Amino acid sequence: MTDEVRDVVGKARAERAPSAEDRERIRRRLAVAIAAGAAGAGASAAAGASASATSASGIAAWIKIGLATIALGGVGVVAHRVVTQEETPTVARAPSVAPSEPPTLAIEPVVIATETNDTEPAREEPTPTRRRRAATTDDLARDLEALHEAQRAWRSGDARAVLRHVRAHEDTFPRSQFRAERRALEILALCALGERAEAQRLTRRFLDTAPDSPARRSVLESCGAPDVR
Amino acid sequence: MTQTNPALALPPERPAPGSARPLDFEAVYAECFDMVWRYVSFRVPRAMQDDVVQEIFLVVHQRLSSFEGRSSVRAWVAGVARNVVRDQLGRVANRSLGAPLVSEPATHDDPGGAIDRKRAADLVEEALGKMSDEQRDAFLLLEVEELSSREAAEVLGVNDSTLRSRLRAAREVLTAAIGRFRAREGRVTGQRGGGHD
Numbered sequence A: 001m002t003d004e005v006r007d008v009v010g011k012a013r014a015e016r017a018p019s020a021e022d023r024e025r026i027r028r029r030l031a032v033a034i035a036a037g038a039a040g041a042g043a044s045a046a047a048g049a050s051a052s053a054t055s056a057s058g059i060a061a062w063i064k065i066g067l068a069t070i071a072l073g074g075v076g077v078v079a080h081r082v083v084t085q086e087e088t089p090t091v092a093r094a095p096s097v098a099p100s101e102p103p104t105l106a107i108e109p110v111v112i113a114t115e116t117n118d119t120e121p122a123r124e125e126p127t128p129t130r131r132r133r134a135a136t137t138d139d140l141a142r143d144l145e146a147l148h149e150a151q152r153a154w155r156s157g158d159a160r161a162v163l164r165h166v167r168a169h170e171d172t173f174p175r176s177q178f179r180a181e182r183r184a185l186e187i188l189a190l191c192a193l194g195e196r197a198e199a200q201r202l203t204r205r206f207l208d209t210a211p212d213s214p215a216r217r218s219v220l221e222s223c224g225a226p227d228v229r
Numbered sequence B: 001m002t003q004t005n006p007a008l009a010l011p012p013e014r015p016a017p018g019s020a021r022p023l024d025f026e027a028v029y030a031e032c033f034d035m036v037w038r039y040v041s042f043r044v045p046r047a048m049q050d051d052v053v054q055e056i057f058l059v060v061h062q063r064l065s066s067f068e069g070r071s072s073v074r075a076w077v078a079g080v081a082r083n084v085v086r087d088q089l090g091r092v093a094n095r096s097l098g099a100p101l102v103s104e105p106a107t108h109d110d111p112g113g114a115i116d117r118k119r120a121a122d123l124v125e126e127a128l129g130k131m132s133d134e135q136r137d138a139f140l141l142l143e144v145e146e147l148s149s150r151e152a153a154e155v156l157g158v159n160d161s162t163l164r165s166r167l168r169a170a171r172e173v174l175t176a177a178i179g180r181f182r183a184r185e186g187r188v189t190g191q192r193g194g195g196h197d
Helices: A003-015 A020-042 A047-056 A060-071 A109-115 A128-155 A159-172 A179-192 A196-209 A216-220 B025-041 B046-066 B073-091 B117-130 B133-144 B149-156 B160-196
Strands: none
Touching: A003 B117, A003 B133, A003 B160, A020 B025, A020 B046, A128 A159, A128 A179, A159 A179, A179 A196, A179 A216, A196 A216, A216 B046, B025 B046, B025 B073, B025 B133, B046 B073, B073 B149, B117 B133, B117 B160, B133 B149, B133 B160, B149 B160
16 A cells, blocks of 8 residues: 555545544434334333343443433434344344333433442342333333334335324324424435425424534435525 | 533443453544544545544444454554545535635745645645545555554555555645645745836
8 A cells, every 4th residue: 555545545534533522422412222122122022021121232331321321311312223134143122112002201310310329230130229220211212112113114205104203103103202303304304205395394493403413414414404405 | 613511521431341352432433433534534525524434433433343454453443434435525516515626726925935734735735636536545644644554454455566656746735736836836926026127
């Protein structure tokens, strides 16, 4: 490799290195997704196997982080799971959770924030605290799973289905923790359908109400963005 | 704005009972995040980057307990990243999601001078867009992420000779991209010089 090629590669590598903000943002999103996945696993017959894997890979701490992050309102995220056919070895997929009951969106920050300081592994005894948390994570899992539907529709390229799912989600979870991501999906879907004026109207509202959302960049790169990019 | 709450600090992990090779997700995340982030940045549009990086680590999280240590963790995660990226690109192949996958080449404000970091990244991206999939992966894993030949060969499922051949071809593509950049630069310089005559 010539010196110039080596120089270009080194600089490109440095240019694309993540910032501390990138690292932290993805960490929060992952924590939420993992917490939601754990809630789903707990609601399924496969909970035993999932709990074992969770313990072995030290995921309990991430679940706590995810719950605390949600309680603290520090994240706007779509936690998603994509089935990847070609990936290697054995696969233990977290089961999805079918929405079945009207949600209760009261997350209990005091309980969760207290648990973030707990360095002990999660115990299995069903204490009153754990029962309250389980109810909370189930609600969150249903909320997320409903939004997953919209994101899956987006990934499959069906913008009309995205709008249907988004609006159903809005009806069912009007105070969802993921309102910003829901709005972002709606904007992207409207753009895909050529409804630019409505996309721009919603983008203005999005930027007013969720200026720090991780979805901001996607929205600003859509047709809903102001004309001057 | 990033809000880092001290309450989010991760507690130390303990080895899982009966686990001969404890491997916690925090450690894997810390070790591999930069690699995954960079790899994804060169492979997908910006608008998809967060989602794809998140997806990669979700897959890693799901499968960590099945990791047997036959390859390095970095090589294993790189393999997951490669597959998730391929899957995601296949899903959005015909859909615009904001920024283009390959940036348009641009001229430089400092002709003849050192290539700055932004321009270097654009040049690499331009070259990646002209490489075959095989060359691209060999180049990213070996040159950008500095995996060992053995690790990269494991990820790509090829022997060392094939890997070297792909890497050689990829380097030639980048060298050509740099050459085109220098030529464009020269034209701009010439035009500017001509304007003053």
